Amino acid sequence: MNFAQLYDFLEELQQNNSKEWMDAHRKRYHQIRDDYIKWLDMINQRLLQIDSDYYDTPGKKAINRINNNLLYHPNKPIYKDHFGAGLDQRSKQGDFYIHLGVSESFVAGGYWKPGTKILTSIREAIDYNGEEFLEIINKKSFKNTFGNLIETEDKLTNAPKGFSQDHRFIDLLRHKTFAVEHRLNKKEVIDQGFDEKVIALYKEMLPFRRYLNQAVTV
Template structure:
């Protein structure tokens, strides 16, 4: 797979973010998109050795469209200038949580995991409750050497521990969160290093698995809201 062509395409799209340019360069898009899907397929294969829940997935079902919804945005650029995918047990749905990949030129790419979406109040409550009830298990996950050497838990957070939770709880810091996720930054040079990048991505995603399993256990009864 040629990730250089992905970065080149996205760089040119960022410089020429218009419908006219996009439609005039459809062949370049198809080549870059095919390379991205090949990368996703390779990661599914490698991660499937330790996470069989994703082996049934097809790369084309995991990617997000470049087209932006600009109705409520001051930025009227019609396209996202990143290739993104979520490799989760239910595909690209945010729950169950899985492995997130964003390729964006200029050192803005990253590997991610966990719950990024903080708009689902039920999901937030389920994770908070599970952390509150299993503080030692949460502590073991986030302080394990293989985890701590690569990640810091990120997420949108309240100023105070929400009502109904013990303010002196040993995991009070994380009870403030509305989302719990990980980001591992990737340079352009590493992206273009071929097998070296694929091996690193597989290793980093594997290190996320205990974190993802904890969240997915907490979210076992979560149902995605139905669209009106």
């Protein structure tokens, strides 16, 4: 996969974000998209061999649409500034997300602003066995790779309903998003070692995602 071509296309698209420009360059878009899908297929196959619980997610299923949803966000540009894809995409579980874009590139995973039912399940798991979760996210290699949980503007300032303010895991319980990310720069993505970096990130994130997925399914 020539990621330099992918970035060049996205940069030009953002300078000419219109249906007319896309129509004139649609053959080029499909070539890059098809190459990206083939790359996702390769990563998907490798992850199938690594993780016995991995959910087979072919590239065509993993890749997101490049069109923005203008019905709900009419002020957004017609086209996104990135290619996004979610692997290990089991229904109602957090996927392994790859985001390659003009303004930012990153690999992430977990649950981004989940619904009430899923959020309650995660909080109940932390209430029951928060020690294991803390051990996972405080592991040195995990911390060095992902830092802390992603902080969102809707994080609670008080205890969530059903939990006391002095709960020993109160800081975790206040979160409404349980996800982490590893930021990437363009040079890292274009580098020949990017495939191995993605695999390494998946492995490092796996205990974190397994904990959350088990919380949701049990």
